[in-house]
Amino acid sequence: MNWLGPEEWQAVALSLKVSIWASLLSLPFGIFVAYALARWEFAGKQLLNGLVHLPLILPPVVTGYLLLLAFGTQGALGGFLQQFGIILAFRWTGAALAAAIMGFPLMVRAIRLSIEAVDPKLEQAAATLGANRFWAFATVTLPLILPGVIAGTILAFAKAMGEFGATITFVSNIPGQTQTLPSAIYAFLQVPGGESAALRLVLISVGIAMSALILSELLARRASKRLGGT
């Protein structure tokens, strides 16, 4: 890829790394929270629902700043994690955290909708056949919500690829460290003669987004075909 400069290539690779980690690591939490919101009644359910959706309605800069307060080296959580050698602020791991949090509401919404479409009586049937809660979920509900899980993951991935405000606030814009695709495009547009590099990154950005969308369509179609057209 010699039509991309090393700095541009770095930004693309970093963005992919950040987005893949962000979407995959938040997936188990996303499924759990979606399941809890769809199926369980518990105190604080509305609070949890609000908290999950907060990044969707807050200005991304605010989310980024809150992350910096919490996970910065002076922050309570950041200081705690630092004892184990985990530093998030101004590292790519922090960019992944910011991306995960920004994509989380989209992921949870998609999965929650698909869980609500599955008849809970099927899990009861699985229970009478000897499956405990975990196995009933793993063998009945999970396969049935697979299209929703795929859609949610891809949405979160796409959101992570495009995440800018929270990322730049939380981890700044350090080339090779925390400069993701959108940050790089922004940086190129700030310097004279940077338009052509920015345009190349924009094209790549569009390409990745389109590929992700097509991939998710294909996977979801295959998953729902396996359900045998109920």
Next chain:
Amino acid sequence: MLSVELRQQRAGFALDISFEAPAGVTVLFGGSGAGKTTVVNAVAGLERPETGRVALNGRVLFDLERGIWLAPHRRRIGYIFQEGRLFPHLTVRQNLLFGRWFAPKGAAREDLERIVAMLGIGPLMARHPGSLSGGEKQRVAIGRALLSSPDLILADEPLAALDDPRKEEILPYFERLRDEVKIPMLYVSHAATEVARLATTVVVLKDGKVQRQGSAAEVLGDASVMPTGVRAAGALLQARLLRHHTDGLSELEAGGISLFLPQVMQQVGSQLRVRILAQDVILSRQKPEGLSALNILPGEIEQIRGGTGPGAMVTLKTDAGRVLARITRRSAQALELAPGVSCYAVVKSVAIARSDVSGEARSDTPG
């Protein structure tokens, strides 16, 4: 042996039920709101009642006064749901084998091939539930419950969602279940015909209480339980096929009394259940002569129960068993009928055609 005790005082619906279900098929019979589904869901562990105790073969499934509540997946109960509840993403074969993954290692296993053959679902094995008919789905659901090696089968109105021809398609499989598989079954129904055909024991529920419990013949012949005026009211007789006559009639014997039915497609010597609808019985004080009816049962009146209308339900004790007759109160007075009076039940042979046992289309042969 299943023993059930349930009590509940929830607003608007009080429940106080206690019964024991021996081997064979126990039908929980009653109208809607009688508490049938509450009972099966408590036994299965899907719904927790206020208080109560259920034990299966001496194993306590729950005893809420002692704080015991076994999770449904530990109860080893095969539940046949009204709507089948097959897993749409699995093939018929995978649905059937679902319970086997979770059955304890040492559990007695029903043979897959045998169950598949019994239910006639061999050709469906590779298909998904979405492409099955209602009757086929229910047969697979029966198989799935059986193959989970249960200690008890629960069936909650498994035929209610099917149309009449489908009911007729599925009922024989439940009969085979009763006769060939030695797993006790608790079967919920509000249809007298299903009781007549399947039950070994009947528990009649009404308004959250056990109104009557006994063998199928006893309960179906009890006019105080089977409401008057209902077309379904009738008695159940146990009979043995004696011989086939050349004129197309089959002779049955019940308690020494001969009954003639239009050709019964069964082997001589086989045991049959015969249902006599109360509205198809005429009573006579003298032994009737010059009558076209072939089946006349002598007996003694046990009980006369009047309803709110002009009708009365007469219970007649005969050697073949109890027979119900629905007559008018005016006739009862005119004939001076009273408990202890001996009298003859004239049954049109049409009424005891075997197909009526299922409550389906009755064959109309001349009496």
